[in-house]
Amino acid sequence: MNINLPNFNVKNLVKEAGSTISRVVQLTEEKLGTTERTEYDLHFQNLAERADVTKTWTEKLVRDTESVLIPNPQNRVEDFIFEKIEKSKPKRLSNLEHLALDMIEAGGDFGQDLPYGQALIKAGQAEQKLGQCEHDFIATSGICFTQPLRKFLDGEMKTIGKERGILESKRLDLDACKNRVKKARSMLGQQSAERDLRVAQAEFDRQSEITKLLLDGISTSQASHLRHLHAFIQTQVRYYKQCGDVMEQLQRELAKLSLWPNARRLTRTICTESRA
Template sequence: MNINLPNFNVKNLVKEAGSTLSRVVQLTEEKLGTTERTEYDNEFQNLAERADITKAWTEKIVRDTETVLIPNPQNRIEDFIFEKIEKTKPQRLSNLEHLALDMIEAGGDFGQDLPYGQALIKVGQAEQKLGQCERDFIASSGICFTQPLRKFLDGEMKTITKERGILETKRLDLDACKNRVKKARSMLGQQTAERELRVAQAEFDRQAEITKVLLEGISTSQASHLRHLHAFVETQVRYYKHCIDTMNNLQRDLAKLRPAKPRLRINSEDVDGPPNTINHSIVHPLAKSNDFNTHDFNEFDDNEDLDNFHTIDINNDEVNVDENHENTSSTLRNQSNNTNPFATTDILEQYDIEFDTSAITSV
């Protein structure tokens, strides 16, 4: 049985192993401070520091934006996996859409013809619209902002990191060659070391130039990031505008379903009262009398207004109505003589009405 083994170049393997060993030795001596190292110029160092800052903050901005768009970390991990395996992301309902479906279903069970059921259905439909707006906002934000920034990190920034790593390797080789030149004792050994030093110096200079060009390109990348940021803000503006329009429409629809408030008439002025708070036990006793004639009050000429307006006795003392009309009139006159102008406080507080009691006078 013949087995074809790959052809290894033993010479290159030994050479690479020797280079790796010399780099480790050089790096260790630098950490210990027993040898010198080649320093980069100030311009290159500034570019490198700027690249590190750009990378760190861009990664954080992308993470934070994705956290805002998709708060559930499990969903973010799931989406990331589907992107890596190039599969379609699952269509999951958002929290708003779950709430919308429950409201619509509850409204149907409570009764579509009842006020509460109608209101639940309308609110649920509005929540559905908000959920769709949110879905569109997430998709648009990914296209115009997070995806370009992540592409920058996975493409240009990874290339810069790789080239900087190669440059550091070339620097270690260069410094190792410098140390070998210093340590060479024989003329032959010194010539060999100097030749390796020249080669290492050329490779280092070439790699430093390549890395510097890439670092300088970060300024152009940030100009693109600025355009992406503007697009993200515009997407947010559209999203919140759609949300506001949806909620304003919902508010108008719910206002149409709200029952009308009862109305009070105090000192010939119409005042809105809270819903369902009319206490018919405090209706003026004349309204309970069989001899009461609505035409005695010109404010109640309209039957519809009569149904919506109530005359309220603002006195605390209960008025007793006798069967005899004359006794009733006498009782009312006696009662009016003892009218307390401050007895309206309880009624005003019940209806949450600010009223100047000084305007009430006794007859």
Template structure:
């Protein structure tokens, strides 16, 4: 118990001595032991490294997880369960809603199938984003955090200990100066000034030894910052490579979506003509060999039941099979940016074989030229064939519409019969 009390008193005396020494240094009444310039440069670089690493880490986490609530949740889960919660990204939530909406509107409609396609792409982007966040956290965020929580904390601890040793050394030096100034004077305590001087010199030697030892340890740790920078550089390279892969995957996904949307646009709406088609009297309407008439849809129409056919504005009838080019005499060639050579040869109905459209659409750069050709030859991709309802159908305001294999009643008010 005596030992503990003595140690407590000694520690309290040491702490008080350090406070007095620090106060005197601030007031300019006491000298301060200065470290060499090399050590000061190392210490300054350590401070700069700590400051900017903290900022980079904080901003990187904000980029990877923008929601601050999610960042707090991730931090708590890592401390408690040693792993982050598995949550969907915002893009995946958007994709799920788009797919659900597309199924609700009907995958057979242009808008519905487009929503489904975009939703699937958004889910793919969201999954890619989650993989990127995980990879970036593993290769960059975790090493930076480990550096701050490990190596940097040790450096700060050793520097704090070095500062304490310096204060002890300077306090001993002050006592030594006072002891020397008392040489030749009578001591009030009855202790010889020579004895006081000898004790002060001994304290200075011990304090100097401890200070030098701690300074060497701290210096070695500070010099290790260079190796930490090299390690962070490797992590930065890995982070950049991860970003490159992420954005490349996103670019590929969007290119695939762009091609899908372009093909959907051609397959559902067709190429719009340059000139406006006029409506003529029913007597002049062209009728195909099987009695079917061409018609253009004026407005969108949603089928009310299974007997009706949903329509989309600007759909146009075409008695020829979908996917072939007929009845034009223009011969055109075009080369895309990647050297893909495409050609279309116009034929008439008796010529064989016709050119298949799906064999022509082999690259996204071909689409503008294909649209131009279809506009010039009056060809439309979407096929809606209409015929009059029989009396048994009992609906004078409706026609029977056919789109490929789909068939159903359509209102006459939504159609414009064509004459070409």
């Protein structure tokens, strides 16, 4: 019976294992302070620091925005899972909509022909409208703000993190080669070490340029984030205006009911007593 085994390149495996060990040794010696290390230039350090700050704050902004849009942590987790498996989110009633249903049902039981029953039904219908406004606000905010920021974190920032990791590996390889050159005792060994050093230096320089280009791109990303922020604020303005319109309309409808004048006098009396 023929068994097809994967074709392993033994030389590559040995080389990779050797590189890993060399990096571990180099990193350990650096932490112990027994060897020197190549420091990144100031411009690169500033870019890297800005990238770290951008990642940290973007993650926090996304979490904070989502906690405002969907206060229930369990619902946020559920929505996240459905997004990952690319399925539609479950249609759940908001607290406003639960209140609306109870108001309408209570109004029906109290009597649709009575002022209080009518008022409850009208208030419940208004709460339903507010609930729909809330659903629209959450959906639009996700599209215009949180989703683009999450895409940035899952795309650009992950790529930057990966390339920075590769660069650090190249830096460790470079410094390990520098140490081998210093420790070479024979002319042949020194020539071999210097050849490895030139290769390591070239790979480090190339990866450094790649990483710098990606880090520089964060400025462009932040310009996009600014547009997303404007869109989110506009969505909020529209949402609160819609809610205000609904409540003003409810006030006008309640004012027509015979109970409403008494309710207004009662409200003023309660507020006066509270201040006293």
